[in-house]
Amino acid sequence: MSGNMNLTLKVWRQKNAEKKGELVTYPVSNISPDMSFLEMFDVLNEQLITENKEPVAFDHDCREGICGMCSMHINGRAHGPKDAVTTCQLHMRSFSDGDTIVVEPWRAAAFPVIKDLVVDRSAFDRIISKGGYISVNTGNAQDANNLPIPKIDADKSFEAAACIGCGACVATCKNGSAMLFVSAKVSQLALLPQGQAEAKQRVISMVNQMDEEGFGSCTNTGACEVECPKGISLENIARLNREFTLASILEEK
Amino acid sequence: MSNSELFTSSIAKKYVMALTGLFLISFLVIHCTINALIFVNDSGETFNAAAHFMSHNIVVRILEVGLFFGLVLHMVQSLILTVANKKARPVQYAVVPGNSSSKWYSRSMGILGSLLLLFLVVHMANFWVPTKQAVFAGEEHNTFEAMKVVFAEWYFVLIYMVGVGSLAYHLMHGFQSAFQTLGINHKKYTPMIKAIGFWFSILVPAIFAAMPIAMHLGLIK
Numbered sequence: 001m002s003g004n005m006n007l008t009l010k011v012w013r014q015k016n017a018e019k020k021g022e023l024v025t026y027p028v029s030n031i032s033p034d035m036s037f038l039e040m041f042d043v044l045n046e047q048l049i050t051e052n053k054e055p056v057a058f059d060h061d062c063r064e065g066i067c068g069m070c071s072m073h074i075n076g077r078a079h080g081p082k083d084a085v086t087t088c089q090l091h092m093r094s095f096s097d098g099d100t101i102v103v104e105p106w107r108a109a110a111f112p113v114i115k116d117l118v119v120d121r122s123a124f125d126r127i128i129s130k131g132g133y134i135s136v137n138t139g140n141a142q143d144a145n146n147l148p149i150p151k152i153d154a155d156k157s158f159e160a161a162a163c164i165g166c167g168a169c170v171a172t173c174k175n176g177s178a179m180l181f182v183s184a185k186v187s188q189l190a191l192l193p194q195g196q197a198e199a200k201q202r203v204i205s206m207v208n209q210m211d212e213e214g215f216g217s218c219t220n221t222g223a224c225e226v227e228c229p230k231g232i233s234l235e236n237i238a239r240l241n242r243e244f245t246l247a248s249i250l251e252e253k
Numbered sequence: 254m255s256n257s258e259l260f261t262s263s264i265a266k267k268y269v270m271a272l273t274g275l276f277l278i279s280f281l282v283i284h285c286t287i288n289a290l291i292f293v294n295d296s297g298e299t300f301n302a303a304a305h306f307m308s309h310n311i312v313v314r315i316l317e318v319g320l321f322f323g324l325v326l327h328m329v330q331s332l333i334l335t336v337a338n339k340k341a342r343p344v345q346y347a348v349v350p351g352n353s354s355s356k357w358y359s360r361s362m363g364i365l366g367s368l369l370l371l372f373l374v375v376h377m378a379n380f381w382v383p384t385k386q387a388v389f390a391g392e393e394h395n396t397f398e399a400m401k402v403v404f405a406e407w408y409f410v411l412i413y414m415v416g417v418g419s420l421a422y423h424l425m426h427g428f429q430s431a432f433q434t435l436g437i438n439h440k441k442y443t444p445m446i447k448a449i450g451f452w453f454s455i456l457v458p459a460i461f462a463a464m465p466i467a468m469h470l471g472l473i474k
Contacts, residue, residue, distance in 0.1 A: 207262055237433065
């Protein structure tokens, strides 16, 4: 078909967490501009399988931009050259015929490479398990109108809750900081009355876990906000800083 | 838990950076205002009087000790943070994001700060040490004349330009970043803070830069 592209891929190959990895060059041809970046990887893997070679391991799940699995650092940017998209939402029309594309895994001490482009992001799960929830009894949910919530707070909480935990913030931050992720997970609850009961303990425990996992600190370059596929705002990091300081001063435990 | 995270967590460390940073900014306001008195162009009479007050007043003396500690704390804390942040990414990317998602100076605070420190060594050797020696010897130090001598040399003027240039970019990020770290981010006030930070980062270094240039060119006598 006309308009199809021939590309050179440089993909990070690493057998397992212990082995040293390297960038390996693969040519792919006849790539449709309408393919998603992951579909282009499917083509590459088909090709590798036919050649009796090991296919590239990469994370993917929903392929509709909501699961946050497709952690690829493409040409120096998390999820590639477009803003506010995940890798599955990136289409090959964002590239041109003859391009060389470098694909690397997320690079952070807290996200060790498992294989090729797959990294272990369970550090995020451990942070969430430290308080990224509210404790509620089972049974009927109470009437929604029992708790009046200002529209502006509801909206901000919703925007923070849009975080899919993909780790692009960590991947792009020069310090490998998880502050945007943690701030979104703290903010979505801190903005609502339901989140108040456990607010102090939550923010302290989650930040402590974040530090323990070996994420860096926030130096406010703003790169995370630019790369976030869900547009999580830096305003959340300021809120996290506020919540954390007040909580660590006031908490009596 | 014994509130220890108030001092040990990564957020607490950033608070120290922000608070000491803002304290150092407040010093810049005083330093810049007093030095700008050389532009009165009265052979340094007004400036020397102000310099005399600053080197003899007890309150200023105490603040100077605080300033020294603030500066040391700012440097030591930044070193501790930098070491931890380097550890957070042991393997670097083959292709780095560069300027596509952040400003170069926001990623170069360590280098800019180190340049500032080197400049400070020269700067203090030029003025602070001789002033102190004079005070301890009970003599009057003519700081204005000392400035003329130093800035007669082109290489000192050059070093000072690099110094204030680093200061400008360090402030360009640091000023507004300090407020964000302290949790001050608000639709109404943040644009104002950013605008003030921007103009502060240009004006203060520009006034500082004008001093060696004006003296070197003999515009101020």
